[in-house]
Amino acid sequence: MNNRQSELETLRADLKARLSRYEAHQHREDGALEKDFEEQAVQTQNDEVVDSLETETRAELIQIEHALERIRHGVGEECEGCGEEIDPRRLQVLPYTTVCVACAED
Numbered sequence: 187m188n189n190r191q192s193e194l195e196t197l198r199a200d201l202k203a204r205l206s207r208y209e210a211h212q213h214r215e216d217g218a219l220e221k222d223f224e225e226q227a228v229q230t231q232n233d234e235v236v237d238s239l240e241t242e243t244r245a246e247l248i249q250i251e252h253a254l255e256r257i258r259h260g261v262g263e264e265c266e267g268c269g270e271e272i273d274p275r276r277l278q279v280l281p282y283t284t285v286c287v288a289c290a291e292d
């Protein structure tokens with residue numbers, strides 16, 4: 187297993203753990219009706235923040251799964267856009283990327 191793959195797998199585990207915390211937050215049932223209005227407003231705000239974090243985390247996870255998939259198929263270092271090799275330095279900084287600099291800028 188190469189470094190990038192294990193890095194991505196660690197990242198994936200982290201994101202999954204984060205997601206389940208967000209889900210636990212969103213699905214809690216703690217008698218919201220008993221709270222006063224101000225508390226409920228704060229709660230709603232928190233829910234919205236967690237909601238967007240959850241969406242963001244899901245998107246990151248999909249990207250990581252996608253990169254891992256390409257590594258498994260032996261094309262992890264190939265750009266998805268143009269088929270050229272992705273600069274290893276770029277992969278070091280962005281292990282989840284699947285396109286080269288030129289294609290990312292398009």
Ligand SMILES: [Zn+2]
Binds near residue numbers: 267287
């Ligand atoms: Zn490219």
